[in-house]
Amino acid sequence: MNWEDIRRPSHTGENRCWPCTTVNLGLVGVAALWLYRRDRRVGAVALAALGAAAVAVRGYVVPYTPQFAPRLVAALPIPDELFGKDTGPSIPERESLTATELDGTTVLDELAAAGAIEAEGDLIRPTAAVDETWHGEMDRLADASLDALAREAAETIPARDSADSYDDGDSEWVVVDGVLVARPVVVAELAAYHALGDAVADQEVRLAGARAFRMFLDSCPDCGSALVESSAVSCCGGYTDPQTAPEEILVCPDCEQRLFTVPN
Numbered sequence: 001m002n003w004e005d006i007r008r009p010s011h012t013g014e015n016r017c018w019p020c021t022t023v024n025l026g027l028v029g030v031a032a033l034w035l036y037r038r039d040r041r042v043g044a045v046a047l048a049a050l051g052a053a054a055v056a057v058r059g060y061v062v063p064y065t066p067q068f069a070p071r072l073v074a075a076l077p078i079p080d081e082l083f084g085k086d087t088g089p090s091i092p093e094r095e096s097l098t099a100t101e102l103d104g105t106t107v108l109d110e111l112a113a114a115g116a117i118e119a120e121g122d123l124i125r126p127t128a129a130v131d132e133t134w135h136g137e138m139d140r141l142a143d144a145s146l147d148a149l150a151r152e153a154a155e156t157i158p159a160r161d162s163a164d165s166y167d168d169g170d171s172e173w174v175v176v177d178g179v180l181v182a183r184p185v186v187v188a189e190l191a192a193y194h195a196l197g198d199a200v201a202d203q204e205v206r207l208a209g210a211r212a213f214r215m216f217l218d219s220c221p222d223c224g225s226a227l228v229e230s231s232a233v234s235c236c237g238g239y240t241d242p243q244t245a246p247e248e249i250l251v252c253p254d255c256e257q258r259l260f261t262v263p264n
């Protein structure tokens with residue numbers, strides 16, 4: 001293992017998540033104190049030094065910290081400002097290939113009219129044929145290289161004349177209109193865009209429909225891991241202001257990417 005394997009730039013530097021860092025340093029401190037109290041002073045000092053160094057170069061040492069630290073910190077009576085909300089990457093991120101915000105009800109009506117979704121009791125779900133095409137397309141795109149995915153996004157979606165790819169060492173992104181869109185999101189939306197086909201004639205509605213299809217995901221379209229619920233508080237690209245409740249989100253624990261934000 002070399003030094004570059006140990007470092008994780010996606011969790012340090014500008015990308016450092018302060019809730020994760022604080023919680024980890026606290027846990028390292030507690031563990032060191034416990035050893036110290038038990039008269040294992042050499043061990044305590046070594047643990048404290050190693051733990052702090054690991055947090056410095058890796059962002060966090062306790063596995064799955066991004067899944068619990070933001071919630072933990074959100075529950076503490078501490079102002080959000082302490083945790084530096086603007087610690088995201090220097091290139092802005094967006095959760096979707098499309099920046100157009102359309103009314104959710106309109107989009108669902110259009111999808112239903114196109115035969116892409118159907119109601120079952122209180123639930124809505126994709127119709128069987130569309131669902132099968134969507135999952136087939138996601139499997140195909142998951143196997144594509146990042147460059148090929150970016151190229152296909154640019155060729156498929158109208159008015160996306162340039163799409164670039166960006167790999168920060170841990171996560172893969174497609175750069176669309178100068179913003180980063182996470183690879184699993186691109187896979188899901190591009191596949192849904194294909195699956196909706198020409199049944200949805202209006203391009204903006206088709207893109208918004210593809211975006212809405214992410215709510216039907218239960219596993220990561222890129223790596224297959226089951227999605228987990230989390231909260232987007234000042235962590236890993238998340239952002240909230242003190243006036244609004246933290247967003248409930250679905251994340252892939254392996255890609256460490258947000259796949260869906262539950263509407264308030």
Ligand SMILES: [Zn+2]
Nearest residue numbers: 220223252255
């Ligand atoms: Zn994943």
